[in-house]
Amino acid sequence: MPNSTGIACLACFSNHGFRLVAEKYAYDHQGSCPQCSIDSSHKLDVVALRQAMIDFFVTGSYLVETYASAYQVNDSNPNSARFDKTLSRDAALSSRLTGLVVFDYGPPMWRFGATNHYYAFEDGGARRKQAAQSVISAAKKTDIRPGTMLYRVRLNPIADESIVTPSVFDPPPSNIKREAGRWDDLKSSVLYVADDIELCLHECRTTISDEIVVATLSPTRTLKVIDLSSPIEETGPTPFDDQNVFVGIMCRSRGRWLDYCREISREALAAGYDGIRYASYYAQSKHDYKSLNLAIFGRPLQDGVLELKSVNRLRITDMTYKYDFGPVLYRDSAMQSEIERPLGKTSSEMS
DSSP: OOSSSSEGGGGOOOHHHHHHHHHHHOOOOSSTTTTTOOBSSSOHHHHHHHOOOIIIGGGGGGGGTOOOBEEEEEEEEOOOOOTTTTHHHHHHHHHHHHEEEEEEOOOOOGGTTTTTTHHHHHHOOHHHHHHHHHHHHHSSEEOOOETTTTEEEEEOOOSSSGHHHHHHHHOOOTOOOOOOOOOTTTTTTEEEEESSHHHHHHHHTTTTTOOOOEEEEESSSSSSEEESSSSSSOOOGGGGGGGHHHHHHHHHHTTTTTHHHHHHHHHHHTTTEEEEEOOOOGTOHHHHHHHHEEESOTTTTTTTSSEEEEEEEEOOOOOOOOOOOOOOOOHHHHHHHHHHSOTTEEEEEEH
């Protein structure tokens, strides 16, 4: 039931994405709309429209690989954000009806991962090594026991008699040229596996046109791993001191963050661990994520740490995406010029 009198209907809004978000909070009520006078059965009250604004403008503007949204809403900021022409009218109407203003948000830097741990890794040398050891010491530990089914996917391999040999699914030997991964550098190998086949397919960027071969593997002994997918209990007094913030963004980011992953991997190997459990990059969009994403050090099939149980062809029969809408992170030419202008310089000083 609505918490207050209806103030608008879905037909009042023209941006398709915003209207679909608002529809989740609308309630059934026959009669003409007090805003546009259209006879509509889907009404919005103040509470519903406010929630739709938060869902669309705030949640819908979270930047990839961060904890930061580009927009925020409140009832006190006088400076409304600018939006593209398909959305600007809806944003203005929503603000007028609810009293909430959507404004450009400058999040605290920890939401981008700029924590004390990040700066320690950035400093390099002894500080980076100590920071990596600190993460390993604070992180939970877990055992991967014999009988656990793990999967490794290969795309478009040559399916001759060698396809059932363990070496096909191990990391390539040192004399084979390769690119470094998230947890391995060019000096040390890591085998990437998961206990969820869908996760393997995501990690391999699989398409419908790929020939897919999946190996089922299992440990021959209990593996001791660092579990970076579970919360670290030892946290500091502020988000800038919280290792969970650093680890969370590190596991979902690329670029220079990959070097930090590799540093932790080297220190975990040196400390005698068999591998690292970590949240998949795709866990950002898999909300019921409980799967085991695992980087096992070395060449575990060759070394007998894993055994090959079976090899199968895999055929994708269905692909489903769930999604929500948000605003385009909009910059018109005037805004872009303002952003790019160095602070403290006028246009004449720049010329």
